[in-house]
Every structure is written in structure tokens, then in C-alpha cells.
Amino acid sequence: MQKILLTFVLLSLWLAGCQPAPAAQPSAELQTIRLPMGYIPNVQYAPFYVADARGYFAEAGFQVEFDYSFETDGVALVGVGEVPFAIVSGEQVLLARAQGLPVVYVGAWWQQYPVAVVAKTDSGISAPADLAGRRIGLPGLFGATYIGLRALLSTAGIAEQAVTLDSIGFNQVPALAADQQEAVVGYLNNEPVQLRAEGYDINVILVADYVQLAANGILTNETMIAEQPEQISAFVQAVMRGIADTLQDPDAAYEITKQYVETLGQADEATQKQVLALSMEFWQADRLGYSDPQAWENMHRVLHEMGLLTQPLDLDAAYSNAFID
Numbered sequence: 001m002q003k004i005l006l007t008f009v010l011l012s013l014w015l016a017g018c019q020p021a022p023a024a025q026p027s028a029e030l031q032t033i034r035l036p037m038g039y040i041p042n043v044q045y046a047p048f049y050v051a052d053a054r055g056y057f058a059e060a061g062f063q064v065e066f067d068y069s070f071e072t073d074g075v076a077l078v079g080v081g082e083v084p085f086a087i088v089s090g091e092q093v094l095l096a097r098a099q100g101l102p103v104v105y106v107g108a109w110w111q112q113y114p115v116a117v118v119a120k121t122d123s124g125i126s127a128p129a130d131l132a133g134r135r136i137g138l139p140g141l142f143g144a145t146y147i148g149l150r151a152l153l154s155t156a157g158i159a160e161q162a163v164t165l166d167s168i169g170f171n172q173v174p175a176l177a178a179d180q181q182e183a184v185v186g187y188l189n190n191e192p193v194q195l196r197a198e199g200y201d202i203n204v205i206l207v208a209d210y211v212q213l214a215a216n217g218i219l220t221n222e223t224m225i226a227e228q229p230e231q232i233s234a235f236v237q238a239v240m241r242g243i244a245d246t247l248q249d250p251d252a253a254y255e256i257t258k259q260y261v262e263t264l265g266q267a268d269e270a271t272q273k274q275v276l277a278l279s280m281e282f283w284q285a286d287r288l289g290y291s292d293p294q295a296w297e298n299m300h301r302v303l304h305e306m307g308l309l310t311q312p313l314d315l316d317a318a319y320s321n322a323f324i325d
Contacts, residue, residue, distance in 0.1 A: 030063040031231075036074025036086040037066055038143070038216075040170060041261040043272050044189060044279040046253040047109070048087075049260040051242030060234035066260070071143045078219050079103050084228075085235060089113075089144035090214025090299050093318050098309050102222035105319040107236040107289040109243065110215035110282045112208045115148030118176060118192050119183040121201040128156035128205060137168040137181035144216070145185040148207040151302050155210045173198075189278035197271040211302060214295045214319070215282070222317075229323070236323045240288045247283065250276055289324030 037045060048066070051057050057064045067074075074086030075093075079101030090113075093105045117136070119125035125134065131153060138145045153160060168175050172184035172191045177200060184191060192204050207213065218239060220232055246253040254276060258264045264272060296315050303309040 029061075030058060031061055032063040032065065033085065034065045034067045034083050036071070036077060036083065036088075037068050038071030038074055038087055038089075040068050041066070041263075042190070043254065043257050043261060043264060043276050044187075045260075046250075046257045046276060046279075047239065047242035047246045047283075049242075049257050050245050050253050051238045053256045053259065054242075054245065056238040056241045057235075060238040061231065062235060062238070070140075075101070075103060075219065078221050081221060081223060084220060084224055084231070086219045087216060088219045089147070089216050090296065090319075091144065091147040091303060093214070093219065094296075094300060094303055094313055095308060097313055097318055098311070103219055104222060104225060104317070105214070105217050105291065106220050106225075106232055106323045107218035107239060108215065108285075108291045109217045109239070109289075111285045111290075111292075112282045113144075113148060113211075113213040113215045113295075114187045114189060114279075114282050115144050115185065115207045116188040116192065117149065117152060117183050117185050117205040118172070118195065119203050119205075120176065120179075121203055123182055123203075125183050126203045126205070128152040128158070128210065131156065131183065132158050132162050134182045135164040135166065136183045136185060137166045137172060137175045138185035139170055139172075140167040141165065145187075147303075147308075148213075149185045150306050150308075151207055151211055151213065152205060154302060154306055176200075176202075189275050189282070193271055193275050193278065197268060197274075211298055212292070212295050213299045213302065214291065217289075217291070225320070233323045236289060240324065243283055243288055246276075247280055250280060287324070289321075291319045291321055 052064055071088050071092060075088055075096045077083045078086045079096055090105065093103055096103045124130060138149060166181060172186045173194045175181045176184045188206055192202060195202050218236055224232055254273060296319055300313060300315060
């Protein structure tokens with residue numbers, strides 16, 4: 001009987017050795033991390049879902065749990081070392097460093113600032129100067145949408161007190177459709193696509209058309225850079241692989257995203273694929289992940305002009321291109 005068992009075990013091991021190596025799978029050795037995303041589950045996060053589904057995060061040593069809390073929460077958590085990474089917009093990095101948080105931006109996801117103001121065509125709002133005296137809805141007085149709006153108002157010489165700002169959460173589309181707001185602030189690849197799909201004629205004022213600013217990317221902290229630079233490189237490279245795969249095959253990325261966004265399977269596919277296509281235009285770069293120094297200088301200047309920064313910051317300490325290659 002023992003000989004039969006031994007023969008069976010040896011045969012099983014031999015057969016296992018003949019099988020192709022499996023794709024990287026999460027194991028007990030992986031470091032489980034929470035990744036604050038700053039927004040609700042959405043098709044625009046396809047690169048991260050691809051990186052997870054194809055094992056790129058696992059190969060980098062991470063089991064990633066996506067956390068859709070507010071952007072400012074992610075900044076705070078990274079700043080105090082509660083989580084190693086978060087996805088945030090560039091202005092949050094400078095605002096956090098001004099408050100003494102040792103956060104550092106280590107990989108650009110969006111190469112252009114995607115925030116936009118959207119209004120119905122018959123509102124007469126088509127340029128920043130037209131926003132004076134208007135009621136404007138946005139998720140809240142925080143984050144990229146708020147800073148983007150303030151930047152637009154600044155280009156037109158309009159003080160915040162000259163407009164009415166309503167914190168409406170992520171309800172920009174129904175709020176504008178029902179004329180509860182004269183304009184709303186969102187992302188070019190999201191709210192405008194949805195509103196046009198519902199048949200509304202709209203005007204879009206894109207922040208990037210008026211000023212170049214540092215946009216969404218990967219945040220870590222100075223302790224991670226000093227003590228675990230290899231982990232930062234591995235994580236950033238996993239994200240860059242997800243971006244590259246999505247740019248190369250958006251249809252495959254879209255199918256993967258269905259596993260992570262529960263409502264995507266019931267959504268209008270043409271509209272959601274347009275959201276993804278518009279998003280991809282903002283990610284394109286000769287060098288994925290590269291942070292443009294001019295964009296950071298512009299962001300620093302805009303925040304200072306708006307009074308959100310009172311002292312100059314060392315921009316070389318705020319971002320790094322050392323981890324993208």
C-alpha cells in the first residue's frame with residue numbers, strides 16, 4: 001500500500017512539473033495595502049483594475065484593496081503613514097506639504113488637468129468670465145474640482161465671493177439636468193459625456209485650456225522614499241503597466257473593469273467606452289508617469305495667487321521622476 005501511495009505522489013509531482021507556470025496570485029507573503037482612489041468605482045480607473053487582474057500588483061508584492069474615500073482623506077492617511085500610497089491630484093500635494101505633511105508625488109497618471117466646468121448652452125456660460133454671479137455645484141469645497149474652479153475664476157479675476165458655490169456631492173449630472181445649478185464642476189471625461197448622452201446641449205470650460213497644472217497621480221511619503229524605495233518603484237511600475245495595457249487594448253481593459261465596477265455591466269456601453277477613450281487622451285505621454293516641472297511651477301503659482309499658499313515651497317521635494325523607469 002505504501003508503494004502505491006508513493007508512486008501516486010511521485011506521479012502527481014511529475015505531472016505538476018509538466019504544467020505551465022500559473023499567473024501570479026495573491027499569497028500570504030503579499031503586503032495587503034489600502035489604496036485611496038478619491039472617487040467612486042469608475043471606468044476611468046481601468047489601469048488599476050488591469051494591474052490588479054493581471055497580477056502586476058501581486059508581482060510587485062502587493063494585495064491592493066481599492067478604497068473610494070475622498071481625495072483629502074487619502075492625502076492625510078499617506079501623510080501620517082497609515083497607508084503607503086494614494087491617488088491624488090497635484091494641488092493636494094502642495095497644500096499638504098504647506099501643512100507640514102511629508103508627502104511626495106512619484107508618478108503622474110494624468111498628463112493634463114481634467115477638471116472642467118459644464119453648463120447648458122442656453123445659460124450663456126462659455127468662458128471663465130461668464131461664471132460671475134452664477135450658482136455652481138461641485139462635490140465640495142475641497143479636492144481637484146474646487147481647486148480647478150478657483151483657478152478658472154482666478155484667470156478671469158473673479159473672487160470666490162462673487163459666485164454661489166453649492167456642495168452637492170457627486171450629483172453634478174442630475175443637478176444640472178434639473179436646473180438646480182447653473183453650472184457644475186466635474187471631469188471632462190465624465191459629466192460632459194453623460195449629459196450629452198442624455199441629449200443636453202452643453203458648453204464645457206476645460207481648466208487645461210487656460211492653465212497647465214499638475215494632475216492626478218501616485219502619492220507616497222518621505223519615509224517610504226527613505227526606507228522602502230524598491231517598494232515604491234515596484235508599485236509605480238505596476239501602475240504604469242496597467243496604463244500601458246489599457247492604452248494598447250482598451251476593449252480588454254473595459255471587460256476587466258466590469259469585474260470591479262458593479263454597475264458597468266448595466267450601463268450604456270457606448271457612453272462608458274467614450275468616458276474611457278477621453279480619459280486615455282489625458283494619459284498619453286512619451287514617458288508614462290513623467291511629471292512636467294512647468295506644470296508644478298504653474299500649480300504653485302496659482303495656489304499662491306489664490307491665497308491657499310502663503311509661503312513658497314520647495315518643489316523639488318514635492319515630486320519625483322525617480323521611480324517611473
